[in-house]
Amino acid sequence: MTRAQKTVSNIGDTVIVHESETLDQLFGYHLKRAMNVFQMDLKQTLKPFDLRMLTYTALVMIVENPGLRQSQLAHAMEVERPNMVVIIDTLENRELITRDPVVTDRRAYALNATLAGRRLAEKATIAVRTHEERLLHAVPPERRESVIAALTLIRTIGGGETT
Amino acid sequence: MTRAQKTVSNIGDTVIVHESETLDQLFGYHLKRAMNVFQMDLKQTLKPFDLRMLTYTALVMIVENPGLRQSQLAHAMEVERPNMVVIIDTLENRELITRDPVVTDRRAYALNATLAGRRLAEKATIAVRTHEERLLHAVPPERRESVIAALTLIRTIGGGETT
DNA sequence: TCAAAATTGTTATGACTTATAACTAAATGA
C-alpha cells in the first residue's frame, strides 16, 4: 500500500480512512504531513541534548553568527521578541551562550556561543543529520536538492521574507 | 537577493542575519520554513469561512468519507480523540455536519456533512486551491508532483503510518 | 454465559507554545 487511491475501504467489518481526494491534491497538505514526521523525529533526536527545536535553531544561529542581537535572531527565526527572551534565557542558564554588552548600544546584547555551546551544537547537528538521513534515505540526493530548491522558491515568493 | 550565501553581511551599520550554513543544509529546516509560509497563508485564506486548518481538514474528510467515526477521523488526522471532540462540536454547532447514531454500535457516531457543510467545504477548497496556486506559481506542475512524491515517500517511510 | 477487557466518545485539566500589551533604558533625530 504505497499510495492512497480510494477514500474509504473495508477490512473485514471496519471502515478505514484512506485520506481524501481533495486534500491529497493540496500541496500544503503533503507538506504538513511530511512536516509532522520530521518534527516528531527531531523532537526525539534533540531530547538527549535537552534541546527543543527552537533552542537548537537559536543555538546554531548564534554559533554561526557571533555577536548577533536578540531582535535580529527573533526576526531570522520568525519568533516574537518576548518568546525569544525565554529561549535565550534557557541557553544562557545552561551556559551555552553569553549575553555580552555592546559598546555601541547599551540597550542591546551581543549573543555569543560558549565553547560548551559550540560543542553541543556540533553534536546535536550530527545527530540531526543522522536522523534526517534515515528519513530521507529513500530519496536520492539530487531529488532532495530539487525539493529544497522548490521549497526555497515558495518561501521567497510567498513569504515576502528577503531575510 | 534570491538565495542566502553568507551567514552575515553588513548593510550600512547594521548586521543582518542571512540564515545559517548548518541549518541551510538541513532538509527539515527548509520544510519548516516553507510550512510557515503555507500555514500563515492558509490561516488567512480560511478566515472568511470561519474555519481553522483542523476544522477545514475534518470537514473535507467527513464530506468525502460519509459515516466516518470520530476515532477514525482522529486517527486519520493524527489528532488526539479529546481534541477531535471540540473540532466536531464546532462543526456540528454550525450545522455543517451531523452526529448520527450507528445502529451496529450505540457508542459511536457516524459523521455526515450537511448540505451547508458540503457547500462550505467546496467554497473553501476553491479558495485554498487559489491561494496555493499563487504560492506555487513559480514551481512548474511536474516539479510540484515530484516534490509531493518525495514528501509522500518520506512520510510513508519515517512516519510508519500505513493509513 | 458472563465477567474482564477493550473501545467510543466525553469531561476536566494541565502542559506547552505562541501572541499581545505595557514597561524601562537607551538611542535617534528634528
Place this chain on the structure above:
DNA sequence: TCATTTAGTTATAAGTCATAACAATTTTGA
C-alpha cells in the same frame, strides 16, 4: 532639548495539544 523609536523585558492572555479518568457500550475468552 524633547518626542519618537528601538532593544530587551515582564506579565499575561490566547491558543494548541496531550493526559487521565469516566460512563456507556461492545468484544473477548474462560
